Structure formats: structure tokens, C-alpha cells
Amino acid sequence: MGAVKKSVHGGDVHAAARELGRDVSTLIDFSASINPLGPSPNVWRAIAGARHLIPHYPDPECWELRHALADQWRVEPARVAMGNGSIELIHAIPRALKIDHLVLVQPTFSEYAAAMARAGGRVTTLCADRDDQYALPIDRLCQMLERQTKGSRTIDGMLLCNPNSPTGQACEAADILMLARIAQRRGIWLIVDETFADYCSERSILPLASSWSRVVVLRSLTKFYGLPGLRVGYAVAAPAVVQRLRSALPPWSVNAMGQVAALAALRDMAHAKRSLRFVLKERTRLSNALARLPGCELFPSCANFIFMELPPGWSASKMTEQMRREGLLIRDCASVPGANRRSIRVAVRSREDNDRLVNSFSRALREKWT
Numbered sequence: 533m534g535a536v537k538k539s540v541h542g543g544d545v546h547a548a549a550r551e552l553g554r555d556v557s558t559l560i561d562f563s564a565s566i567n568p569l570g571p572s573p574n575v576w577r578a579i580a581g582a583r584h585l586i587p588h589y590p591d592p593e594c595w596e597l598r599h600a601l602a603d604q605w606r607v608e609p610a611r612v613a614m615g616n617g618s619i620e621l622i623h624a625i626p627r628a629l630k631i632d633h634l635v636l637v638q639p640t641f642s643e644y645a646a647a648m649a650r651a652g653g654r655v656t657t658l659c660a661d662r663d664d665q666y667a668l669p670i671d672r673l674c675q676m677l678e679r680q681t682k683g684s685r686t687i688d689g690m691l692l693c694n695p696n697s698p699t700g701q702a703c704e705a706a707d708i709l710m711l712a713r714i715a716q717r718r719g720i721w722l723i724v725d726e727t728f729a730d731y732c733s734e735r736s737i738l739p740l741a742s743s744w745s746r747v748v749v750l751r752s753l754t755k756f757y758g759l760p761g762l763r764v765g766y767a768v769a770a771p772a773v774v775q776r777l778r779s780a781l782p783p784w785s786v787n788a789m790g791q792v793a794a795l796a797a798l799r800d801m802a803h804a805k806r807s808l809r810f811v812l813k814e815r816t817r818l819s820n821a822l823a824r825l826p827g828c829e830l831f832p833s834c835a836n837f838i839f840m841e842l843p844p845g846w847s848a849s850k851m852t853e854q855m856r857r858e859g860l861l862i863r864d865c866a867s868v869p870g871a872n873r874r875s876i877r878v879a880v881r882s883r884e885d886n887d888r889l890v891n892s893f894s895r896a897l898r899e900k901w902t
């Protein structure tokens with residue numbers, strides 16, 4: 533197997549701070565899409581109260597956290613597998629489930645293909661249509677699965693991100709369930725990454741899917757609960773699948789502070805409600821302001837970020853570089869397969885940060901166009 537190419541991601545505030553000779557706290561990060569209200573205040577209290585746990589190994593069973601998640605989703609704890617961020621599970625899946633040939637829809641999160649490459653597997657890609665606002669091509673996916681017959685099956689897994697990153701598109705739960713039914717019949721794995729589904733819970737299949745033997749749903753505490761530095765994610769699947777995932781992971785994947793913080797975050801329903809209300813309202817305000825910029829085109833979003841194209845004549849890398857010099861980090865999506873060279877993604881942040889971004893974009897576009 534050759535060396536696996538390192539993916540580029542948003543959120544690398546450390547590299548930007550080193551490069552610009554600035555402190556991380558002076559940068560405004562629109563490139564990773566994290567809850568702008570930050571974690572629940574209960575998280576700080578829980579961490580401060582858990583210092584006595586540091587001289588011990590963390591609970592390898594993540595007992596309390598797994599039980600809290602199981603309660604939340606009304607499933608048995610045996611249906612929940614914890615990971616060091618959902619990324620650890622994404623990378624464990626090809627080997628744990630023996631997936632050699634995976635179907636993906638581009639543009640999407642680059643780590644799915646990276647995980648397959650690392651496991652020595654193969655990827656077949658379908659492209660979402662830009663003219664259809666990058667909606668998931670459900671009919672084509674269904675047809676692809678239906679073509680797989682037991683004797684001559686060439687695909688053994690399909691992975692969908694719902695809502696999808698970086699496009700923000702989400703399909704209906706009913707459509708994903710239709711795919712799940714076909715995948716189940718054909719003996720094909722269906723993995724649904726619902727990292728951003730907290731922003732559109734009606735599109736999640738999690739409450740319905742955990743009893744299916746061929747479906748895995750991935751979730752994360754990173755984005756909505758605002759804990760990217762602590763690395764907590766999980767998968768919900770049938771108990772036998774959870775066992776396979778757990779045997780593919782190292783022990784103590786989730787550290788003690790991650791477990792304590794995640795538990796505190798999940799219990800603060802008021803903060804969760806406040807965060808959701810804030811982001812949905814601010815997403816509308818930011819979208820309206822960005823849509824008024826001359827020549828920019830926005831795509832509808834079901835998540836806490838906005839995917840957009842800069843005007844003709846602009847390149848995503850040029851705008852990203854220009855914003856970076858001002859301390860504003862945005863996600864250049866030009867290198868994401870299926871997106872074009874004018875594509876960028878920006879997170880919904882605080883009102884003040886969002887206004888600053890719109891003003892900086894507006895100035896940059898005016899300088900070039902006048």
C-alpha cells in the first residue's frame with residue numbers, strides 16, 4: 533500500500549497562529565463548524581470537579597457516558613460504541629466491517645476516502661449535481677444498490693454524510709431509510725455520518741435505525757456540543773456490529789476528561805436548545821447578508837455552516853489567503869472533489885464575528901471589482 537495522502541481540514545488554528553505569528557485567541561475560525569456559544573457552562577464545572585480522575589486510567593467501557601447516550605436515543609447501551617472523536621470510528625470501520633469497496637457521494641468529507649485508502653480498500657464515487665444544489669442523488673444510489681446481486685456483488689458498503697459536509701445538503705430520513713432497506717436486503721453496509729444532524733433532527737435515522745444489522749450511524753460531540761479539543765464521538769448499531777467496532781479500537785480511546793465533559797454537555801438540555809435556536813436564527817441572517825454580496829452564490833444548508841461560490845474571476849484560495857491575513861480562517865473547498873475552484877465553506881459564528889466576515893468579504897470583492 534502506498535503512502536496515504538494527508539487530507540486538508542478546517543480548524544487548524546495552531547498552524548495559522550504559527551504562520552501569522554499570532555496567538556490562537558486572536559483568530560476567528562470560520563473553517564471548523566463549532567457551536568458559537570461554546571460548550572455548556574456545566575462542562576467547565578464538571579472538568580474542574582474531575583481533577584481527581586487524572587491519576588487513573590479512564591473507564592475503558594465509558595459506562596456512564598454510553599448509558600446516557602443509550603437513554604437519549606432509547607436504545608440498549610450495547611448498541612453504542614464510543615470513539616476518540618467520530619474520526620476514530622470512521623478509520624476503524626473499513627477493517628472492522630471488512631469493507632473493501634465503498635460508495636461515496638462527492639463533494640464530501642475527505643476522511644472517508646482516506647480511511648479506505650489506509651485500509652487498502654477501493655472507493656467508487658458518485659457526484660452530486662451542482663445544478664441540483666448538490667442534493668444527494670437518492671435515485672442513482674438506490675439503482676446502484678439494486679444492481680448488486682448476492683452472487684455478483686462488487687460493492688460492500690455505502691457511506692453518506694447527512695447533512696453533508698461541505699455542502700450542507702441533507703436528505704429526508706425516509707430516503708435514507710429506503711436506502712437502508714435495500715442495503716439490508718443486499719447484505720451491503722450503510723454508514724450514515726450524522727455529525728451535523730443535531731441541526732436538523734427530523735432528518736436523522738438514529739431513532740429508527742439501530743435495530744438494523746447492516747446500518748451504522750455516526751455521531752459526534754465535537755460540533756453541536758462544542759468539544760473539538762476533547763475528542764468524543766460514537767456509533768449506534770446492532771450489538772454484534774458494536775462488538776466488531778470495539779475490537780478494532782485501542783483500549784481507553786476516550787480520555788477521562790472527554791467522558792466527564794461529554795456527560796455534562798448531554799445533560800444540559802437548556803444550553804442545547806439555546807444553541808440550536810441561536811444557530812438557526814444566525815444562519816438565516818448570515819445567509820441573507822452573504823447572498824447580497826455581488827456575484828456570490830449560496831447553497832441551502834441544514835447544518836451550522838454555509839457552502840457558497842465566490843463570483844466568477846475569484847478563486848477560493850485567493851479569498852482564503854486574503855481573509856487569513858486578517859485573522860479570519862475560512863475553508864477553501866477548491867480541492868474537494870466535485871466542488872469547483874470558487875467554492876468555500878464558512879461556519880455560522882457569533883453575530884459580531886459574522887458581521888466582521890461579511891464586511892471583510894464585501895471589502896475584498898469591492899476592491900477587486902471596482
Ligand SMILES: Cc1ncc(COP(=O)(O)O)c(C=O)c1O
Pocket residue numbers: 616617618619620641693697725727751752753754760763764765
Ligand atoms: C462530516 C464529518 N464527520 C466527522 C468528522 C470528525 O469529527 P470528530 O472526530 O471531531 O467527531 C468531521 C470533522 O470535521 C466531519 O466534518
